[in-house]
Amino acid sequence: MxxxxxxxxxxxxxxxxxxxxxxxxxxxxQPDIETPEVMLNAIKTATIKTIEYSHSAGNDSYRRKLVGxxxxxxxxxxxxxxxxxxxxxxxxxxxxxxxCFDPGDEVIIPEPFYANYNGFANAADVIVKxxxxxxxxxxxxxxIAEFEKRIxxxxxxxxxxxxxxxxxxxxxxxxxxxxxxxVLKYDLFLLADExxxxxxxxxxxxVSVMHLAGIESNVVLLDSISKRYSACGARIGALISKNxxxxxxxxxxxxxxxxxxxxxxxxxxxxxxTPAEYFxxxxxxxxxxxxxxxxxxxxxxxxxxxxxxxxxxxxxxLPIDDADKFCQWLLESFxxxxxxxxxxxxxxxxxxxxxxxxxxxxxxxxxxESLKKALECLEVGLKVYNKN
Amino acid sequence: MxxxxxxxxxxxxxxxxxxxxxxxxxxxxQPDIETPEVMLNAIKTATIKTIEYSHSAGNDSYRRKLVGxxxxxxxxxxxxxxxxxxxxxxxxxxxxxxxCFDPGDEVIIPEPFYANYNGFANAADVIVKxxxxxxxxxxxxxxIAEFEKRIxxxxxxxxxxxxxxxxxxxxxxxxxxxxxxxVLKYDLFLLADExxxxxxxxxxxxVSVMHLAGIESNVVLLDSISKRYSACGARIGALISKNxxxxxxxxxxxxxxxxxxxxxxxxxxxxxxTPAEYFxxxxxxxxxxxxxxxxxxxxxxxxxxxxxxxxxxxxxxLPIDDADKFCQWLLESFxxxxxxxxxxxxxxxxxxxxxxxxxxxxxxxxxxESLKKALECLEVGLKVYNKN
Numbered sequence: 001m002x003x004x005x006x007x008x009x010x011x012x013x014x015x016x017x018x019x020x021x022x023x024x025x026x027x028x029x030q031p032d033i034e035t036p037e038v039m040l041n042a043i044k045t046a047t048i049k050t051i052e053y054s055h056s057a058g059n060d061s062y063r064r065k066l067v068g069x070x071x072x073x074x075x076x077x078x079x080x081x082x083x084x085x086x087x088x089x090x091x092x093x094x095x096x097x098x099x100c101f102d103p104g105d106e107v108i109i110p111e112p113f114y115a116n117y118n119g120f121a122n123a124a125d126v127i128v129k130x131x132x133x134x135x136x137x138x139x140x141x142x143x144i145a146e147f148e149k150r151i152x153x154x155x156x157x158x159x160x161x162x163x164x165x166x167x168x169x170x171x172x173x174x175x176x177x178x179x180x181x182x183v184l185k186y187d188l189f190l191l192a193d194e195x196x197x198x199x200x201x202x203x204x205x206x207v208s209v210m211h212l213a214g215i216e217s218n219v220v221l222l223d224s225i226s227k228r229y230s231a232c233g234a235r236i237g238a239l240i241s242k243n244x245x246x247x248x249x250x251x252x253x254x255x256x257x258x259x260x261x262x263x264x265x266x267x268x269x270x271x272x273x274t275p276a277e278y279f280x281x282x283x284x285x286x287x288x289x290x291x292x293x294x295x296x297x298x299x300x301x302x303x304x305x306x307x308x309x310x311x312x313x314x315x316x317x318l319p320i321d322d323a324d325k326f327c328q329w330l331l332e333s334f335x336x337x338x339x340x341x342x343x344x345x346x347x348x349x350x351x352x353x354x355x356x357x358x359x360x361x362x363x364x365x366x367x368x369e370s371l372k373k374a375l376e377c378l379e380v381g382l383k384v385y386n387k388n
Numbered sequence: 389m390x391x392x393x394x395x396x397x398x399x400x401x402x403x404x405x406x407x408x409x410x411x412x413x414x415x416x417x418q419p420d421i422e423t424p425e426v427m428l429n430a431i432k433t434a435t436i437k438t439i440e441y442s443h444s445a446g447n448d449s450y451r452r453k454l455v456g457x458x459x460x461x462x463x464x465x466x467x468x469x470x471x472x473x474x475x476x477x478x479x480x481x482x483x484x485x486x487x488c489f490d491p492g493d494e495v496i497i498p499e500p501f502y503a504n505y506n507g508f509a510n511a512a513d514v515i516v517k518x519x520x521x522x523x524x525x526x527x528x529x530x531x532i533a534e535f536e537k538r539i540x541x542x543x544x545x546x547x548x549x550x551x552x553x554x555x556x557x558x559x560x561x562x563x564x565x566x567x568x569x570x571v572l573k574y575d576l577f578l579l580a581d582e583x584x585x586x587x588x589x590x591x592x593x594x595v596s597v598m599h600l601a602g603i604e605s606n607v608v609l610l611d612s613i614s615k616r617y618s619a620c621g622a623r624i625g626a627l628i629s630k631n632x633x634x635x636x637x638x639x640x641x642x643x644x645x646x647x648x649x650x651x652x653x654x655x656x657x658x659x660x661x662t663p664a665e666y667f668x669x670x671x672x673x674x675x676x677x678x679x680x681x682x683x684x685x686x687x688x689x690x691x692x693x694x695x696x697x698x699x700x701x702x703x704x705x706l707p708i709d710d711a712d713k714f715c716q717w718l719l720e721s722f723x724x725x726x727x728x729x730x731x732x733x734x735x736x737x738x739x740x741x742x743x744x745x746x747x748x749x750x751x752x753x754x755x756x757e758s759l760k761k762a763l764e765c766l767e768v769g770l771k772v773y774n775k776n
Contacts, residue, residue: 119644256507
């Protein structure tokens with residue numbers, strides 16, 4: 001498994017910090033938003049004498065309460081059959097790939113996509129076939145004909161992330177209906193990473209793969225509380241499907257790793273009671289940040305940044321030769337008032353060699369004041385870099 | 389991945405409980421011992437506002453403090469290079485297998501062995517070649533000649549569990565020196581699951597694979613705090629090696645799953661300060677239970693149970709035709725004063741078909757009073773079963 005372009009930058013960021021420079025991190029999906037108090041308090045006040053294993057599919061009380069959460073999302077699930085609590089969305093993805101596919105099987109994923117999908121595909125011995133989406137169309141779903149070109153007897157599934165990391169793109173119902181027809185035509189699995197469900201903007205409708213009638217046995221939903229409650233370190237996710245063969249296979253893998261974390265589950269169960277006001281505020285905050293970031297970027301000479309409708313990322317095309325080089329240069333050789341910015345080169349999100357060479361992903365996970373300084377660094381950096 | 393014999397019994401145990409019967413669980417490695425207060429308190433009093441991802445290799449402060457713990461075990465490690473904090477010992481095993489071996493590689497494991505090794509081997513696409521140990525010799529290390537018979541060009545490693553689950557067998561220094569010679573002769577990896585390190589009895593010396601001089605690059609230590617602090621649900625383990633290639637590969641897998649659980653790490657770091665008195669009491673308790681269980685079993689007609697020197701398991705040979713059938717019968721059809729006992733059929737711990745057919749694993753993880761009642765059920769059960 002090769003190191004990703006972001007990880008290659010980490011030592012440069014550490015070096016810059018050691019040298020006393022302030023580094024603004026727009027490179028990671030770690031929000032600065034506070035975790036809901038109801039979640040933190042549940043962990044503080046839990047009366048545990050022995051930290052025991054939970055059920056391999058997760059605590060029964062948590063699964064039952066989650067049914068209510070999903071019901072409010074218009075997703076009907078059975079707490080005993082359709083859901084396995086996982087150690088983060090990461091494990092949900094890994095287990096799903098191992099449960100749905102055999103070694104050597106192929107899956108089609110619109111690129112750019114979350115780079116860790118490669119790690120899980122590698123571990124499950126599954127081959128990723130990318131189908132490209134483009135910045136010019138805001139990374140909307142690639143044409144179905146492009147998917148079909150990649151389908152062969154080894155193709156067993158499609159993986160989507162909606163709303164998208166790293167694109168922020170929110171798929172429309174029409175796009176999902178096209179995918180559904182494709183899934184039916186070739187009897188494929190449709191795995192959907194919907195961990196940014198709570199982060200949809202501008203009144204646009206979120207459509208889950210679980211809302212698509214007639215492909216219930218093909219659909220696997222991958223979820224996580226990391227972003228929803230800003231609780232990435234709790235390591236709680238979920239794998240959901242109506243396909244009993246998939247769930248039986250997934251349970252075997254879940255049993256081999258024994259159980260998801262106890263405290264994370266206690267917190268996650270309590271977090272379901274997070275008041276609506278929390279999400280309203282968080283959404284308001286992200287919309288303000290997004291609008292500021294996208295507007296500021298598009299004002300910079302030669303920069304293109306489509307306005308995303310979901311998640312807390314955007315991808316920007318920069319007037320540069322090579323994003324890997326530029327991002328390293330920002331950390332290694334540049335400073336603006338003793339500050340610099342760390343961005344994620346988009347190359348790590350594309351499988352096609354050379355794709356995304358002049359694109360970066362920006363996570364708007366910092367307060368507006370820091371975002372302002374970070375973007376100032378980027379603007380000045382672009383000018384200095386291009387003069388060299 | 390087939391369901392294990394223990395898991396097949398779970399529905400029968402649930403049915404028995406629903407019918408109002410008391411079921412004594414001697415089938416699982418979930419101790420009833422309380423988690424150290426210092427660990428529970430650290431979690432209760434943690435001041436967290438946002439539950440963030442930790443470093444993929446675990447919190448720096450935790451890794452640094454662990455160095456002291458291992459130093460006290462006479463194991464010298466570098467906190468930055470030699471250790472990755474994992475999500476339980478399970479993940480340490482899975483990552484170790486994926487990091488050390490290629491698909492199709494073979495590993496030799498003395499059987500009976502912890503059944504979940506099969507699950508991880510399956511996920512890593514590694515082929516397990518069992519080498520048998522026998523109840524008659526207390527499950528001591530199989531003859532080296534038996535290992536050598538199984539070595540071929542695809543053989544890449546050996547996995548041991550010391551002290552052993554499910555056997556309770558503690559390997560001697562002499563046995564480990566034999567393994568070392570073998571590892572050197574064929575340049576194999578030696579993966580050692582030492583999660584029961586704290587549970588060695590009768591003044592016998594615990595020897596770690598990390599104590600074996602001259603095979604530092606071949607050794608991978610797999611650890612967990614689950615048993616040490618009776619904190620199975622915290623999901624904190626560790627993968628330790630001086631082999632930088634292994635550690636680099638392991639870190640990539642660790643990065644793909646992002647981070648180990650936050651609260652588990654906070655608790656685990658605090659738990660290093662657990663007073664010696666805690667372990668003294670726990671050990672005393674386990675020795676008393678072990679002595680009682682082994683003595684009582686050996687008094688039963690036709691039962692053989694070697695006295696183990698470590699962990700909290702023993703394997704007993706029973707005067708029965710088929711342990712799977714007998715264990716199911718105990719749950720399904722037997723009751724003694726409205727009570728019964730759940731045991732783990734040993735067949736699940738052997739890879740060789742038919743091996744262990746009349747053996748069961750008994751985990752002495754209940755208070756003596758419950759153990760007494762559980763063994764009464766077993767004794768009466770054996771008589772009734774053999775009359776039918």
